[in-house]
Amino acid sequence: MATTFGYTCGLDAAVDVIGGKWKPLILWALHLDTRRFGELRRDVPGVSEKMLIQQLREMEGDGIVHREVYREVPPKVEYSLTEFGESLNRALIPLSEWGEQHMERIGAVHRCPEDYAARTP
């Protein structure tokens, strides 16, 4: 297959931006509302502080996430989606619906029952 800008196809490029487990979840959380760091950590279960910082930096670099620093004491930092990030989030809706529809089937293969119990409140 030929490549354009180093990519095989549009999906290849998109996956380069949302790559990994965390970014789609961060996107989803930020699409619901502007979030402070601590709020994001609660919204993305299982993510470590270090990993969340790294993912947010990469998303900022990609122009997906906007980081607003309010000069207060103590300083307040808020994360939100840019218009580019909103467009990516919209493109993820059908995939999200597919996952929602088949969650039980997927969970049966990927997660063990103990894991459900531990993570489901």
Place this chain on the structure above:
Amino acid sequence: MATTFGYTCGLDAAVDVIGGKWKPLILWALHLDTRRFGELRRDVPGVSEKMLIQQLREMEGDGIVHREVYREVPPKVEYSLTEFGESLNRALIPLSEWGEQHMERIGAVHRCPEDYAARTP
């Protein structure tokens, strides 16, 4: 956020199935046509034999990919998408279009110019 079947949301579950760089590309290639192993390796640039075998096994386990073995000499093996795999592929179309639309912008951040030259025929 509450979890269902171990997932935060549908997107979390979907990402568990398409996780990583290779599976979306394999899905895309198989959606175009049934493929033999060697054909898939050519369609997914940069994937190693070991990695492709592993990804195909996982996708078979998830019910996304069907593996048909023809009892010939030498044996012929063909990979195709199941109906479940086709439904996942359809859910990925808007994401693929988003990537296509913004490929240049994404490439400028993620790939170095030397890399384009090396990968673009």
